[in-house]
């Protein structure tokens with residue numbers, strides 16, 4: 501029975517992929533096998549020594565102490581692309597809010613609750629609606645920063661709205677490049693993107709290198725009247741710099757899914773409560789994807805969509821499997837195989853892959869491993885953890 505600690509509201513459709521015959525799910529466990537979460541900011545002390553995997557139902561994993569997980573040989577999974585459509589749709593709504601007097605018009609209409617005569621109200625609205633005139637998106641330039649799952653969907657949607665699309669992504673994957681229409685113009689640097697775009701939308705992860713990326717210097721490059729949208733992460737934008745840019749007119753509007761107190765009450769800011777991925781569909785997609793990945797890992801050691809471990813899949817064979825995480829240095833695999841050979845255990849199949857400082861091995865064996873041998877394997881220099889999976 502695997503114990504899974506759930507630290508956020510996870511879609512029941514995803515949880516149902518972890519059958520009650522094999523899984524216990526709860527919001528509290530002293531020694532869970534895995535943690536399943538969304539945006540909960542996971543503290544180091546919440547990761548018990550028993551934890552073998554952490555699954556994030558969503559895209560961003562900046563709420564998880566990744567370096568520590570890697571050090572402890574814990575793979576962290578996410579659900580790439582599973583909520584991208586939800587974010588795309590909200591960004592399109594954000595573009596409309598940034599170009600038309602929608603919110604201002606709605607607020608105005610809501611001040612007219614004292615009126616009783618419909619004809620009189622209609623006359624007043626026809627007179628006042630000029631205050632809420634906006635501009636069309638067609639013909640405007642959208643700058644997309646980060647052209648991954650979300651950015652590429654937004655680029656496509658914006659093109660179909662008649663916008664020009666320019667993009668910047670210094671780490672674009674081959675798959676992401678294939679998804680991008682050729683009419684998206686690739687910019688060599690952020691400064692040129694900021695200088696050309698009427699709307700700029702951010703869709704990159706927060707890393708040390710992207711923290712505060714949108715700062716005073718970059719905002720100084722903005723085309724006057726530009727509208728900035730941040731549906732990526734709070735930390736990517738220096739909010740004080742944004743407030744100065746709004747005050748001096750280099751930015752016309754800031755639309756964000758990450759409110760902070762200093763932004764509240766401004767007419768030139770639209771704040772949403774981190775609802776980019778809050779649709780039934782996105783929540784289900786994310787939960788199903790990570791639950792399946794977690795189930796596969798706990799049952800067979802296979803890894804798919806990990807952000808810190810190599811991906812690898814091996815069909816089960818033999819009597820049992822060893823799943824071994826070790827430091828990515830020479831001779832460790834040799835020592836493991838040496839111990840198995842000394843114990844006269846035949847390797848039926850195996851797969852070894854590495855990613856940065858981590859190496860991970862699936863080794864299928866012709867006979868069962870006893871606890872003495874497991875202890876010896878775990879004690880090998882450079883081995884981080886060893887899991888025995890019985891078929």
Ligand SMILES: NC(=O)c1ccc[n+]([C@@H]2O[C@H](COP(=O)([O-])OP(=O)(O)OC[C@H]3O[C@@H](n4cnc5c(N)ncnc54)[C@H](O)[C@@H]3O)[C@@H](O)[C@H]2O)c1
Nearest residue numbers: 559560646648649650669671672703704705731732776777
């Ligand atoms: N508001 C929400 O609810 C919500 C929902 C989903 C994702 N997000 C955020 O959006 C981010 C992107 O999500 P995704 O699914 O598109 O991820 P993704 O991994 O598919 O795409 C991210 C892209 O950013 C690029 N990138 C990395 N560093 C960059 C840099 N310095 N400049 C420009 N591009 C850079 C990568 O190469 C990649 O193509 C997530 O990491 C998460 O923080 C927010």
Ligand SMILES: O=C(O)[C@H](O)COP(=O)(O)O
Nearest residue numbers: 538539557558559560777
């Ligand atoms: O990175 C993500 O996937 C989003 O920020 C969604 O976060 P949530 O699952 O807490 O809505």
